[in-house]
Amino acid sequence: MQGSRKTARLSEVAKLAEVSPGLVSRILNEDPTLKVRPETRARVLDAIDMLQYTPHASARALRNSQTGLLGFALHHVNDPIYAQFVETAQIAAAERKYSVVLLNAGELVGRQDAFRALVRGHRVDGLLIQSGFSTDGNGLQEVAGSVPSVVFNADQTPGLRTVRLDDTAAASVATRHLLELGHTQIAFVGAEGATSDRRVRGYLDALDEAGVAPIPAISGGWDAGAARAGIEKYFAAGGKATGLVVVTSTSALGVHAGVISAGLSIPGDVSVVSIHNAWFTEHLNPPLTVVELPLADIGRLAVDLLIDQIASPAGGATVLEEPAPRLLERGSTAAPGERSG
């Protein structure tokens, strides 16, 4: 709006301050070996201020071979659970002076050319890759191996830097809650991929510890619609579970709906507990009992680890165990004795 005044270049700052461009650059970058007369420095700072000078990002990127860009490769931008993770990670990145580029995990792993343009074209300094779903596999290894990366939700893998939540412990907490209420017919409502597998393990561990036999898992999926269909089929086929541990709260909303549409009540006939607290869980009817995991913390942690990777790449696996999974007991779980049906 201010006329057609273009943005200032470094050389114009130098001219205005009557110094060389190199000196301005060194002052801007706080070169520790530099000793300037305070008077000169003040003149340069004034000139920067006067011209509203801001370094040209592409020029810097070319010169430093660093873009200041972190790629986030997600399966769905709109996953209600990971939204919290993404938002925190974005903020953490901004604090560290990085910007975040939104990428499609599917496209990245599937399409050779998209991957090439991104990695070989030096578009980003590093990649935060969301894993743990069925659609992973093949490409992931290659992508993560050719640029500094952190793989979120993957099992420990040689050569990859992974980070994840304590899924096994979370599922155990959920399962123990149902056991303590007196349930003995407890089914796991699962999905595909490593993350679900880890949660199954936690469910089995807790049952084993209590000496209660597992019953066949119900196959759900990572979204409400798939989980609902799975549950409706299960009860239509005469399923006898009184307690359900659901792999994630998005699916639990579908389970919730499916139990009700099967003519059963929550928690009267069936108790439902799921993993992850999210904005909607407390507003359901009845409100959903969940096990909360530190999604915000791990968003920040993943970004920190990624920035470390950029400085010096290394393998390794981190499991965020603190704060521990926390049960938020709400209306969707109760003793099986209260069953009204």
Add this chain to the structure above:
Amino acid sequence: MQGSRKTARLSEVAKLAEVSPGLVSRILNEDPTLKVRPETRARVLDAIDMLQYTPHASARALRNSQTGLLGFALHHVNDPIYAQFVETAQIAAAERKYSVVLLNAGELVGRQDAFRALVRGHRVDGLLIQSGFSTDGNGLQEVAGSVPSVVFNADQTPGLRTVRLDDTAAASVATRHLLELGHTQIAFVGAEGATSDRRVRGYLDALDEAGVAPIPAISGGWDAGAARAGIEKYFAAGGKATGLVVVTSTSALGVHAGVISAGLSIPGDVSVVSIHNAWFTEHLNPPLTVVELPLADIGRLAVDLLIDQIASPAGGATVLEEPAPRLLERGSTAAPGERSG
């Protein structure tokens, strides 16, 4: 993994193909004025393939003063409604060879330095700014004025390129639905900002047309918690509405919970209809009647308009009226006669 082989440069491709770097560049960029011998072109293409050459993004960006980056300034990355918008917009951008940088609208409009680094530093080619909330105002104008921008959800504003959905029509459809069911005590559950204001207008239009008097609006907010608190307060104070038009479905989930916790039933005592279809609405108990707006279409449209802005900036306002708002009638609305309380 493939040893320490660095990515190839243009000059290496040229050397391998025994031509000049300029020629390789012209072939890569499909220079229309260029006539090469097919044989030479084939040699160059082979060399590109052999070296897996990909242009260096920063070098191109510096040379062309175009980053290929679009900034998306959102209020909340995790808004369940706009997630759909963001996902489609990201895909549309990728199809047009642009990448998307995730930005915080609050930070952008609030913090002077963040804005400067971004715009004056030539970090992005253009900005898609989410507006329509109470926290807008001041900074927005300045930001949108200094870089090619599209402002989503804003009212028509001189000098800004705006795009939005037909909020007024959507609210009218929702309100007419309740009128047709026979409701006469219909309240709007609103929030702050221009988007809510437009929906209020649609609600008032529909009532006016039917000759039904509006009743005082209920102040809710853009999230479930705030809306729930507003509703609980309303009914605790003896509110008499039998029909509620809720500004957005995220809030409607809170309204849903609030009506129930006030001891009323849906739709027996109170009918609830809201704006926007989202993943969770059909799984509520009872499922939520909503008016669907083309969120995916407008994500794509906004990106198209933004890319147009980059080519040649211009003001203007676009309202996406097609496909028209569509009522999805579900269990949360019924005739007031069915009231059981």
Add this chain to the structure above:
DNA sequence: CTGAAAGCGCTTACAG
């Protein structure tokens, strides 16, 4: 039909 050269805006050894 193809090449040589300048330059996008920075940074950083190297001089002095």
Add this chain to the structure above:
DNA sequence: CTGAAAGCGCTTACAG
């Protein structure tokens, strides 16, 4: 304590 110069990897008039 400060400056001159080269170079990051491209693209594009300008020659020939």
